Amino acid sequence: MLVSAASLLLLVWVFPLLWAILVSLKSENEVLAYPPNLIFEPIAQNYKDALFGDFSIVPSLVTSTIVAVSTTFLTIVLAVPAAYAFARLRLPAKKTLGFYTLATQMVPPVGLVIPYFLILNRVNWLDTYQGMIIVYLTFSLPFAIWLMVSYMEDIPLEMEEAALLDKASRLQTLWHIIIPQVRGGIAVTVIFVFLNAWNEFLFAVQLGGNTVRPVTVAMYNFVSVEQTLWAKLAAAALIAMLPVVIIGIAAQKQIVKGLTVGAVKGGGRR
């Protein structure tokens, strides 16, 4: 009884995905059959078209990879030292700066896409990788700092003290003692930043173009141009989402931990 009720709810979340997989294996004629056929001969043509056809999504996959990987790398390099200082060191005006970082995270993206369009237009950086990556830092960096702080706070204090008594320099302490301790936290942060950058749409659709067209925009354009080729859309979308689904399933434990890191022990935090 319990299990069947829960399973029914489960189905609500799996079904659209299973359905997309089924549709992606049908011919366009088969797709339009109503009521839908559950028994049909599966074909791979839609996937071939999505990868090698006229509207191949491969260039977009490359673009998304470049943008997401660069954003993730820059974010981590900037966020980890900052989070360490916020969590463990005496920092002048720490409260104000911490609040500032948190506040930047809450800015609605539409409030940024408008000025960025005008600014990037003026400096001719619309539809460029550097423009897109800078914009992506606006949501990834505050989030990464905030997430890393909660991991930094969990390191036992004695670790650093021991290192300081050995007269190791502060930078060496950070590099040799702290960073190995928060490797798990860094992994979680990398996953989240990558997922968010890969899935981003609002900035991509307005600040990108023919050179920088991430998969999310390619999917959207596909529907606008090819109104009814839904089997091809399903195939292309499933390919585009394959990386994040794989990461999601493989790193399921880390993601849940990242989602709940603030919530579960939330009571005691500022």
Place this chain on the structure above:
Amino acid sequence: MASLAGGNGDLNSGEKRFAVLLTAPSLLVLLLTTTFPLAYLVWSSFQTINLAMPFLDGFAGFDNYIEMWDDSRYWHSIGLTGIYTVSSVSMQVVIGMGLALLVMQIPQGQWIFRIVAILPIVLAPVVVGLFWRTLMLAPNFGMIDFIIQWLGFEQVNWLGAPVPALISVIAIHTWQWTPFAFLVFLASLASLPTDVYEAARIDKANALQRFWYITLPLLRPAIVIVVIMRAMISLAAFAAIFAATGGGPGTATEILNLYAFKTSFIELNFGYGSALAVSLLVITMVVSGVLFRLRTARGAGGN
């Protein structure tokens, strides 16, 4: 919070200098990439910037804000933003909580639920919007349409009529993000101390009483965090609605976020679009301020 050096002044100032050095790059980047564009946004909200009629461009004073005050489409979008946020966040919390309580009772196989719950969360909202627009809701094709007719109900033009379209975009958002609430609540439930429950069982408290007087208060921090995080995301929701309805039919699903976007990038009226975005920014700040105050007030009284 924690600090290493005790009374040594030299060590202290060294530590401070080091801390400034570590945070400076991030803060500088945030200043340049977030604060500067926001200042630019506020500036442009006091300008007439219309790419369709550039000869009119210039300082506008409060004109954009005055126009906003008299703009029924603006107030309509505010109302929709409220309906969208309140209904989807409360459904996420209630359904997520119910599902978490249910799954907690299942002795084996909880991992299947965790895996399934991850899937909607990692999907791009724009893809979710497209899937629902085509595979789920399209007339004479979508699965929902098929089920509705199979059950003997009238066919509904889900995305083509105002009220069903609003219900649809709320349902899509709720579908994608309820697993988030579910996973947070599941983890919180698993971390609750078991001894209070045993004490309650000895006191012969029934399941409902145990939930109301023990579980719910213990989960309050998690609930408040989920509400804060989801409300922020909901206020700024864009891609799924944009992909599913584009704000339509007419303005039936045009929340403030979409209105600001369309005014800027479709009507090319960047001055007015900026003013709309500024108002969304202010609303977001007020809502988050209220929610955070709620959180600290309750946390102080609760524990």
